[in-house]
Amino acid sequence: MSSNRESYNIRVLGKELYNKVASSKVLLVGAGGIGCELLKNLVMSGFKDIVAIDLDTIDISNLNRQFLFQRQHVKKAKAHVAKESAHKFNPAAKIESLQSNIKESQFSVQWFKQFTMVLNALDNLDARRHVNAMCLAADVPLVESGTQGYLGQAYVIKKFETECFDCQPKPTPTTYPVCTIRSTPSAPIHCIVWAKSFLFSQLFGNSEDEDAMEEDHSEENAQELAALSRETAELKQIKEAVGSADYAKKVFDKVYSTDINRLLSMESMWAKRAKPTPLDYDNLERESAAAETSVVGLPDQKVWTLKENFEMFKNSVVRLATRYLKEKEAQSDAILSFDKDDDDAMDFVTAASNLRAHVFNIPTKSLFDVKSMAGNIIPAIATTNAVIAGFVIMKAYGILRGDIKNNPRTYLTTGSRLVQEANAEPNPNCGVCRSRSATVKVDFDKTTLRDLIQKVILLSQEEGGAGMVEDEVAIMDGSRMIYDIEFDDSVDLKLREVGLNPGTIIRVTQDDGGEDVDLILEAFDASEEHDDSLKLMNTIPKPKQTKHESEEKKRKMDGDDADLDHLSRQTAKKAKVSHQVIGDVVVLEDDDEDLVLLD
Ligand SMILES: Nc1ncnc2c1ncn2[C@@H]1O[C@H](COP(=O)(O)OP(=O)(O)OP(=O)(O)O)[C@@H](O)[C@H]1O
Numbered sequence: 001m002s003s004n005r006e007s008y009n010i011r012v013l014g015k016e017l018y019n020k021v022a023s024s025k026v027l028l029v030g031a032g033g034i035g036c037e038l039l040k041n042l043v044m045s046g047f048k049d050i051v052a053i054d055l056d057t058i059d060i061s062n063l064n065r066q067f068l069f070q071r072q073h074v075k076k077a078k079a080h081v082a083k084e085s086a087h088k089f090n091p092a093a094k095i096e097s098l099q100s101n102i103k104e105s106q107f108s109v110q111w112f113k114q115f116t117m118v119l120n121a122l123d124n125l126d127a128r129r130h131v132n133a134m135c136l137a138a139d140v141p142l143v144e145s146g147t148q149g150y151l152g153q154a155y156v157i158k159k160f161e162t163e164c165f166d167c168q169p170k171p172t173p174t175t176y177p178v179c180t181i182r183s184t185p186s187a188p189i190h191c192i193v194w195a196k197s198f199l200f201s202q203l204f205g206n207s208e209d210e211d212a213m214e215e216d217h218s219e220e221n222a223q224e225l226a227a228l229s230r231e232t233a234e235l236k237q238i239k240e241a242v243g244s245a246d247y248a249k250k251v252f253d254k255v256y257s258t259d260i261n262r263l264l265s266m267e268s269m270w271a272k273r274a275k276p277t278p279l280d281y282d283n284l285e286r287e288s289a290a291a292e293t294s295v296v297g298l299p300d301q302k303v304w305t306l307k308e309n310f311e312m313f314k315n316s317v318v319r320l321a322t323r324y325l326k327e328k329e330a331q332s333d334a335i336l337s338f339d340k341d342d343d344d345a346m347d348f349v350t351a352a353s354n355l356r357a358h359v360f361n362i363p364t365k366s367l368f369d370v371k372s373m374a375g376n377i378i379p380a381i382a383t384t385n386a387v388i389a390g391f392v393i394m395k396a397y398g399i400l401r402g403d404i405k406n407n408p409r410t411y412l413t414t415g416s417r418l419v420q421e422a423n424a425e426p427n428p429n430c431g432v433c434r435s436r437s438a439t440v441k442v443d444f445d446k447t448t449l450r451d452l453i454q455k456v457i458l459l460s461q462e463e464g465g466a467g468m469v470e471d472e473v474a475i476m477d478g479s480r481m482i483y484d485i486e487f488d489d490s491v492d493l494k495l496r497e498v499g500l501n502p503g504t505i506i507r508v509t510q511d512d513g514g515e516d517v518d519l520i521l522e523a524f525d526a527s528e529e530h531d532d533s534l535k536l537m538n539t540i541p542k543p544k545q546t547k548h549e550s551e552e553k554k555r556k557m558d559g560d561d562a563d564l565d566h567l568s569r570q571t572a573k574k575a576k577v578s579h580q581v582i583g584d585v586v587v588l589e590d591d592d593e594d595l596v597l598l599d
């Protein structure tokens, strides 16, 4: 059977391409919706050497489309089960499965270099950005893909030949002003974000972060911000009573009565808005008991009554508090994080957001609706994944033919129309793919940041270094700044102490607008002789821009139209002093908007 498949493949692809397919080594990142389709396509179209990585386990909600998984596989590692199932399609294929996060340092640039190509089948920006950067650093072609409902896309990324994943800025995520979420909600989504990102994380997540709302703020809402800070502090105090018999009542009284009464006392806030109405626990308790309201069998797709939401609130607080305490017993710093597939968390967020909606006279929602809004869910369509996974294989053939320029981007657009678009040239201002890069071998427990600066960054270009000027240099690890002339506390620390690990790529930027340099940090091999604390493995490529162009860039950066590089650097500097994370929402101080929630 497999030899039949082989002879068909040879007939379809031709001997030359088939041989390339059969001898290439492919990395598949993600074994979810697109990943399952893709792994099946790979083994059936002649790819024989595949590494599949996925960090997750199988959830029951994956089974409708991730067809390599069945009911008996629920809770098992996606990567391992995908390997077992796909292997049955073509036993001649060698598949290695890894249940890991692709961002782990063991998957270094060196490790990426073993692959002929990498295929992304991911579901988040962060991991996509990381694989993009690693493939650029290792100079390995990447096929990027994604789907959302009926829409999808697949395209090739190759260093210096095509746009990379970060060449075009990505749309910023939806933001909500903190005051809308915390004081003046006007739509169901505001109540859902409050329940999920504020209340849930304050009660069961990590509420120990510094409170960014104590920063300096404009006059007019100082009173409101002070009230918000007080609310948060009081909630922290209530949290001490977690597990006590009246815990749900304490939380309820605070967020649906005390806080609402405090808001009502700020009269100017309600001059042009409908006033909220506090809820009374004892009244609701009586009415609910009289009506014999129960949480048993409450339907997902029907909107619950006020009494049902009340009962569900109490019930889910007890369930979550019990779990929280149990996890804390095992590990003192344990927290619960919101997950749309966690029934306790969904019951809580639905009830808590609906109660808040009652207070503010906003329409309430069914659990089903809350789940799709809280989880930002757009239904995944199996057919879209299958079509896109098919195109990924066509792109892979294009790479093996050596035909990257003529390998178009494919989009599945509205009305199920397929659109092909020529692959664009790299954006000359892209801070990710246009940077110069070099690999530096270091001893993470001996080499200091100063060594790196002196022996690589300030080393002249003639001697193979970056030839930068000390005062102008800043070093970033992702969005985290680790050094600049005003922020040099870590300069004598060992790289490990600075939080750098093998595989980390640090970005060296220059204030004078000169081109950035990426340094890929790798550890010396155990057997490797080295007299020095570091070894620059290749000379750093000279800048592509002339001095004149760099000066022009600096002039632009100092003007109104600061480019993205500059902006992200400024944001990183600012975030260093003024960001906090509540659940998965970042609260950033913003000059115009006071505080914004970034979901
Ligand atoms: N950093 C990462 N390293 C390895 N695998 C990752 C990483 N980030 C995401 N993934 C995997 O990528 C896959 C993406 O698949 P998909 O978009 O179908 O998501 P899903 O989690 O399976 O489905 P849903 O989100 O709809 O429940 C998931 O299996 C996920 O575990």
Ligand SMILES: [Zn+2]
Pocket: 163, 164, 165, 166, 167, 168, 426, 427, 430, 431, 432, 433, 434
């Ligand atoms: Zn780019």
